[in-house]
Amino acid sequence: MLTTEKAREKLEKILIEKEYRVYDKASKGLFAEWWDKAKQWIADKLAGLFPSIESADNAASSILIAVIIVVIVLLALAVFFLIRHYKRERILRNKKPLQSLKDINWTYHEHLKEAEKLETAADYSGATRHLFLALLLFFHDKGWLEARKWKTNWEYYEELRKENKHRAGQFFHLAHFFDEVTYGEREAFQEEYRQFQSVVLSLLSEVNKEGGGNVAQG
Template structure:
């Protein structure tokens, strides 16, 4: 005689297996459907741009993978640039460019002379510092900002922005280089110093003609 209890168990086992397989296939088909739709969309876009081009399924897959890789790379680059800018802003907010009373009391012309002397012997890090301080004290003399030992470059940026926002942006670029060279681990070479020097001297031409006449612009 047929074992009814055993047959029921076998039938239930078959049904359970089918339900599990149906669920698995359904989950799999959702991803496959999305993937096929994405490839079809790419194919349609390519066909609209290039009517004579007929992409295959493999070509659509390759392009889709390529787009995903590009998006991930762009996202990583964006995060990197944002992190770097945040780091620069933290430095800009907390470092004081004028460290001693002596530096504050020197005229901007005296700092220019010191920058020149350090430049001649190839000490571009120190030359960069004195050149930036000359620029800062020049702004102070012009009453575009007020130089004080407790102030940071962010304070000076804010003050200069109230006079001219474009000047403030240009100052920020020079201040970032100054901070990286002075407080960071950046080594400035001759060519980089020449560029920094020329950009800083652009601001000082009005009252530094005598210094420039001695070859101060590109003497490296």
């Protein structure tokens, strides 16, 4: 009885080991086949480009290893930049544009004048900030959003979506540039500022035309 049980256990062990060896051999065989095909493809290309190369197969192996290393490095860099971008976006999204009482107590006309003064001094980052705050307070005056110190641009965007989705989309892009310049590591240059200024002033003029008013910076 004991001998029979031991024999059965031994047989099962042999079968398991045999199955593993077959599986391992099949896996290695598949990888070896793929590797050989890849090397042969590169070797053929090298032989076609450089007929004088004597050991195209060895060169192909070296190139294939180099390509694999480059791909791994590029993937690692892509993951790194994606994670950094995601973290940065989260930080910017939680920032609040109205930082002081002056920011919220000034009229949008006063912010426009300050933006013009900073623009003259070539402080395009500062001018960007006041130009955006002018737009924000203008929308507040129109009743499309409620400007508060504790609110983020994402919250303002959600409020604007209820009133006008197209205008909310424009605000979203302007807010993204504003956040990067004001809180990020980005500096606003003259050309970028001019584009930003053009969109903001167009929005202000467009809305005022609808309401019968006009907007002039300065």
